[in-house]
């Protein structure tokens with residue numbers, strides 16, 4: 001027949017339920033005893049020791065493996081020989097004085113676990129002591145630790161275990177209780193025929209078994225262990241992040257460097273382009289043979305002179321200079337020498353003109369000088385200087401070179417066309433008059 005058994009679900013470390021299973025010292029002993037006695041057993045779970053006692057009285061449980069003898073219990077239970085003994089002691093807050101035993105308890109309130117043998121024992125032998133019922137040993141000890149009650153009586157090993165386990169640092173033992181736990185199996189009377197077998201099984205328990213049972217009462221040390229796996233994981237993630245950030249920083253530095261180099265190259269290119277543009281702009285307004293300005297450059301300057309004349313009545317002279325018999329020169333000495341003649345005349349004009357004058361090759365063998373802020377006399381003397389200097393400069397050429405010059409002063413109502421037409425007319429007259437001459441246009 002299967003025996004149903006109940007235990008105290010909250011009597012750590014002696015006896016308790018862990019995930020619905022019987023655990024603790026009594027579990028270790030009872031498993032061995034049941035095996036030695038060849039008992040078939042089945043746990044019936046209860047909510048408290050009081051519920052276990054009730055279940056035993058109501059025949060819902062056949063036995064309980066770890067309890068003390070009491071006359072009250074003997075009414076429905078038969079007891080085995082004890083197989084575990086422990087003194088009972090009095091616990092108090094560490095500020096309480098030592099006492100000899102329960103007999104010296106006077107005004108103190110003492111905690112007792114409901115339905116424990118101590119409850120009836122105190123009622124019987126110390127009726128004057130004020131009892132405070134608690135649900136479990138742990139609750140009683142906590143109340144002492146927090147000074148909610150003055151004393152607590154309990155089994156030495158079990159309470160010692162709980163004090164360490166739950167770090168109840170304010171508690172100390174201040175005296176011995178009269179009672180001693182003598183823990184054994186309690187079996188309902190109707191199964192008393194099994195008791196001899198059970199007692200025999202208890203006697204089979206070895207010293208080694210008892211040593212092991214005591215080892216179960218060692219408080220479990222809560223060792224704060226570093227979670228190295230987590231530390232490694234965090235470390236690895238951290239290192240990875242640092243590495244990624246480092247790589248990112250390294251790449252951004254490289255990119256920055258490459259960008260800076262590209263920018264420098266672009267800047268150099270930009271400067272070269274600007275230089276080229278300036279050169280191109282200069283080329284666009286420069287005659288490539290004589291390096292004087294060309295006609296398009298002069299157009300702007302002529303317009304400026306006309307505007308200044310209109311606004312300030314400032315004087316301006318236009319000198320038009322044409323190489324005499326240039327065709328013959330080309331024909332006789334070739335175009336290369338003809339080019340040299342043009343360069344000589346251009347240099348002569350450049351050398352004679354003021355820095356403020358604008359000189360240009362107007363086309364072919366014809367040159368133009370615009371002389372701002374220059375009256376007719378000054379223009380005339382410039383024209384003479386050119387003619388004279390050309391005679392000197394052309395000495396290095398195969399044949400003397402002369403030029404004819406027409407001068408026109410800018411009139412108040414002149415346009416570019418009329419002004420140039422006047423100078424051209426004067427030049428024509430100089431040619432007509434036999435060349436190597438200067439003629440002035442009359443307004």
Ligand SMILES: Nc1nc2c(ncn2[C@@H]2O[C@H](COP(=O)(O)OP(=O)(O)OP(=O)(O)O)[C@@H](O)[C@H]2O)c(=O)[nH]1
Nearest residue numbers: 323324325326327328330335336338339364365431
């Ligand atoms: N070598 C050279 N000859 C040029 C250049 N530009 C124009 N000519 C030549 O200059 C000559 C000008 O001849 P013409 O207009 O008859 O003038 P010219 O022979 O000087 O006669 P006059 O003006 O009356 O003295 C032409 O034969 C053109 O081919 C040039 O850049 N270089």
